[in-house]
Amino acid sequence: MGMSLQTVLSQVMLGLNNGVFYAILSLGLAVIFGLLNIVNFVHGALYMLGAYVALLGFNQLGPLLGRPDFHLNYWAALLVAPLVVGALGVLIEKTMLRRLRKFDHLYGLLLTFGLALIIQGVFTNYFNVSGDAYDGKPEVLSGVVDLGFMLFPKYRVWVIGISLVVCFGTWFVIERTKLGSYLRAGTENPELVKAFGINVPLMITLTYGFGVGLAAFAGVLAAPIYSVSPVMGSEMIITVFAVVVIGGMGSIMGSILTGLLLGMVEGFTKVVYAPASGTVIFLIMVVVLLVKPAGLFGKEA
């Protein structure tokens, strides 16, 4: 199949667009795994929850408060959804995950997987499975921009931009600041860090809240592009876990770069042989696991 430069460039843009979602979600997983040693299977459900906070905030909150004209707008949702979901994350960590810390991390995986099923089940019961449209996309981000080689929706440009800022910002905080060094030290040797007077349990709780907050943030970004549906998270999370495995569990930069890269690989597959687009990431995962079991960016144990 012949590909013009134009086709290549437009697929790079589309791939990047899908890639930033993979990146932001796998980043959250990497942060949580790095610090809490938990494979957070509820991540997809919380991403979905973020999208629903935006949707319900826009459609339902006003009438609920007795002010039908009130809409929680998109910008506010970008802030509120991560806070609401982050708070829920704090609750989950404090009441459930904390009790499992002394056990094998298989238990954490099972617990979060169960939570994901419950949350998704409840939403499936009350909401339209084929999805609801989110109408709160701000006017400034409507329409398309001419990139020279293609017309690209303004909204997607914004999504790519803000996601990259958030991803690299998180990387910077964790790898390059004092706060980040506490976090990393806390995983290595919690006792020693406690001795310096740092409240390690609180730090862990907040990290979990932050990690799932990222998922909710991605959910709000996704709401205007995809339909907001109870199954949006479960469809996404499988791919994201493959991304995490390929990048290497726990590597911050690895998860970001792998997410972006695989988004593009998937994009090109859609042009070359579309029916394989759903499986190509898993094929790569198999190869990586055989050749470099710790992942592309993971440290060998």
Add this chain to the structure above:
Amino acid sequence: MKSLYSSAALSASLLLATAGLAAPPKETISDGVVKIGVLTDMSGVYSTLGGKGTQVGVEMAVKDFGGKVLGKPIVVVGADHQNKADIASAKAREWFDNEKVDMITGLLNSGCALAVQKLGGDKKRITMNTGAASTELTNGAWTPYSIHYVYDTYALGKVTGQAVVQTGGKSWFFITADYAFGQSLEGNTSLFVKKLGGKVVGSVRHPLSSADFSSYLLQAQASGAQIIGLANAGGDTINAIKQAREFGIGQKGQKLVGLLIFDTDIKSLGLNVAQGMQFTSGFYWDRDEATRAFAKRFFAIHKAMPTMDQAGAYSATMNYLKAIKLAGTDDPDAVMAKLKSMDISDFFAVHGKIRVDGRMVHDMYLMEVKKPSESKGEWDLLKIVKTVSGDEAFMPLSESTCPAVKK
């Protein structure tokens, strides 16, 4: 004392059992109950357009019929096949073998439908399919006990394909769901496009339940085709239409055509995005007084207007029960004979009849999505552009490969 009671009960039931054996075969209902099973997607991508609503339709029909037929009770059971053919088939087997289910309806998803229909043929039980679309159900996979009630890919492709080609949409590019249903829909539509002098310039097949269609849409755009045909359903169609709009596709010259769309999909998309689209349907709730009256009652229970699958399930159940009454028995052979000879006429089926291949032929409708300014209410979504008679819309018996059709 207790043992006295139980031995009395035992002998009574023995007597009853013997009486049952001795009773004449006519005028009977097998097992003393007519049991209808609703087996469909209750929780997945298609559950909004079928799901619980299909069961509501069936239950309404049973209630309207009086809850009893030939003096015996009618019972409705429901189950989720999760869009998996093996689960569908296992559930149907359990229903037929252990739970005395006489007829299964719903059966959204062609994969599940084909599996259950085959089992029904083996076990001599009736399947009245209201959900699935594949024409295979009335051709190679036909059984003496199968009925395909609401619509199929042939009718969808023909009515929509013709309407589009006749208004100038000559060149097509398909975005197709990569499984039996999508391929069948693309195949059938292509046939009519070509027959009328149009051409198909290309197609791309995507995995079921894709979230991102932008890449496929750009390929469709680059093909230069006038028409982008969506041979998929439910969430896939919704995402494709939404994202086409986002990229400005389908506004200048190129036109987007959804080949299988349900009212609930339009509800998801919103009129703003969907306005002006044309597609084919077997039913619309706001067609006339009778459909509105049914829809109003349905809405009171289900909080949504009935789709063609849900309204079709009501009609299928009602006519099944009528046929039992007319036949004087629930024996599947006798009931099938009645169903295929009686007129099928109610608010759902206009000029309906069930052919020898199990196809229920009835009027189909070319629909158009209203502009937001034309809509007067939450569910005021569509208008009927054209009514196409069943004989014109569905595959004629002369083209059928059904073993029951004599050539």
